[in-house]
Structures are given as C-alpha cells and as structure tokens.
Amino acid sequence: QKEVEQDPGPLSVPEGAIVSLNCTYSNSAFQYFMWYRQYSRKGPELLMYTYSSGNKEDGRFTAQVDKSSKYISLFIRDSQPSDSATYLCAMSEGNAGKSTFGDGTTLTVKP
C-alpha cells in the first residue's frame, strides 16, 4: 500500500465549477501538507502548504487537512481554463526535506 493515495482522475469540469482534489495517507508522522501544480512539460510548483490540521485559503484555492481522518483536500473555486494542469499532493514529516508525493490528478477546465 502506498503511503499517499490520490484520487486518480482525470477530471474534466466546465469553467466556473468548483473542483475538489483529494488525498489520503497512512503515515501519522506527516506534519506538512503541500499541493503542487504541474503544467505539461514543466516542473511542479508549490500552490499551498499547511502545517497540521486546519484550513488555509489563498484566493480561489482552499487547502484542508484533517489529520484525524488522514485526509487532505484542495478546493478550487470559479475554476478557469488556466487551472488545467496536474495537481500533486505531497507530505513531509518535517525531517531532512523529504516529501512523499501522490500520483497526481489531471484537471481539465473547459471554456
């Protein structure tokens, strides 16, 4: 069993839709929870990170962490075609910078 499982996708939504991307994990020692966005043929770039449980909002993006359920989510409101990319969740215990990534969910937002 993988340490981090991510909803596989692909996901296709109309412009303006609310998107929910989700990951579950098994390692209780994870403390830092990140979401990366990767455009085609580019490197991943950090969207948001959260320490421990709770919510964090940044513009149209909201990250949620529920450590009791070992479940994290990324919500995208008013989705735009420019949001079309692969989204990767990542988690870290906070030691030596090692992050474990989910498999990624490819999102397409249609105009």
Added chain:
Amino acid sequence: DTAVSQTPKYLVTQMGNDKSIKCEQNLGHDTMYWYKQDSKKFLKIMFSYNNKELIINETVPNRFSPKSPDKAHLNLHINSLELGDSAVYFCASSLTDTEAFFGQGTRLTVV
C-alpha cells in the same frame, strides 16, 4: 533569472551509455534533491543533499551517482543506461521542509 536550472532539457541515448545531468540553483538553499517522474506522473525522490552531504538515498540502483561540488550544484551521473531509466528527472531545492522549487526537468529517453 531561473531559480533552479538543469541541463540538458532533453536527452536521447542508447542503452549501455553513461550520461550526466547537471543542476544549479541560485536561491541560496542548503538542500537539493533529485526526483524521478515516470510516465504515469508518479514523482519519487531519489537523493537529497544538505550542504553537499548526502542525507537521503532512496532505493536507487548503484548506477545512479549524485555529486555535489558545492551547495548550489547537484549533478546526477547515470552509468550503463537501461530502457527502464527513461523518465523525466527533476532537480529541486528547498530552504525549509515545506516548499521545494523544481527545475524544468530533463526528459531522458533510452533507446
């Protein structure tokens, strides 16, 4: 200025050859990484260096050898290339355990 730059961007080579990928970061970060992303977009850490010292070495064949001449550079040398080594290799750097900055990737194709 590119924060994390890696060369070459594309590499096509025959089985059995030896090749190197170079990485440089100008962010002043102490920690650098090599990740491998397979065709299914799964991103897996290979190595992590902190201040030129190897701190993470995941289960990677001995044919892969990282070298860090200084903390701004982390190169990856691969001996006796195999078909299964075909993937995109990403270099990354970080200051903290949360945010990693990725290069654009090197798409390696072994024929």
